[in-house]
Amino acid sequence: MTTKRIIIFINLCFLSLITTAQLKDINGGVYKWEEHPVNIDKLRETRKILEGTTPYFEHLQMHSTVMYPGAEPSEKCTHVDMEECIIVTEGQMRVTIEDKSAILGPAGVLLLLPTDTISIENIGETNLTYFVMKYKSKKKMDLARGMANGGSLMLNADSLKITHNGDRSGRKYFDRSTAMCERFEMHVTFLNKQGLSHTPHEHAETEIILVLSGETEMTIDGKEYQAKKGDFYFITSPSVHGIRNATNKPCSYFAFKWN
Numbered sequence: 001m002t003t004k005r006i007i008i009f010i011n012l013c014f015l016s017l018i019t020t021a022q023l024k025d026i027n028g029g030v031y032k033w034e035e036h037p038v039n040i041d042k043l044r045e046t047r048k049i050l051e052g053t054t055p056y057f058e059h060l061q062m063h064s065t066v067m068y069p070g071a072e073p074s075e076k077c078t079h080v081d082m083e084e085c086i087i088v089t090e091g092q093m094r095v096t097i098e099d100k101s102a103i104l105g106p107a108g109v110l111l112l113l114p115t116d117t118i119s120i121e122n123i124g125e126t127n128l129t130y131f132v133m134k135y136k137s138k139k140k141m142d143l144a145r146g147m148a149n150g151g152s153l154m155l156n157a158d159s160l161k162i163t164h165n166g167d168r169s170g171r172k173y174f175d176r177s178t179a180m181c182e183r184f185e186m187h188v189t190f191l192n193k194q195g196l197s198h199t200p201h202e203h204a205e206t207e208i209i210l211v212l213s214g215e216t217e218m219t220i221d222g223k224e225y226q227a228k229k230g231d232f233y234f235i236t237s238p239s240v241h242g243i244r245n246a247t248n249k250p251c252s253y254f255a256f257k258w259n
Contacts, residue, residue: 033230091128107157146179200242214251
């Protein structure tokens, strides 16, 4: 490692320590798309959604980006001590991780391990909208574990099988270990009529539910919340929670949890 890279790495670690010391626990509840402040610059909209700590993560940050047609590709970026999960909600994204590229459409997902380099481009004629989740575990990063379980990945929704169970169906994305998580599980659920997705329950993992379509309701520790497309629920461990379709029109949502 060159002297310049050593200095940059030390500075990044120092800034990370300062930031972590100022972070607070993230509250459970609902986070509404229209309530996030918008910053518009160079054919892009960015919304900072949340930043803080969870029972498992010492640092969790979420934001959304809207890239307009014709926007410049993002600069190549590498995080040495944070992992990323990115969800596309609309548009066409060309994503390049190291020397591999893929086109991701709506409900496409990518998982980026630390030290891998990424760049993103809107290649469509409409807006590209995506959510970014960056996180660092309280436990020591295990890059070898993440590589052994598949490394960084890029998944399109139409490459995954849908399973049906009455008025409920689903699409599994992954259930694996990563560099930061002993277990990280992600899936999409489709509800075709009004009512519960499943019986209210609790688990050790912290969970996020991002609404893709329709209108939903959620009970978290006895409190009622509502969310529509672009909104998401944050469920801290071990809160009792249960999501339901609020109408007889179809709804769908991403659910992802970790420990």
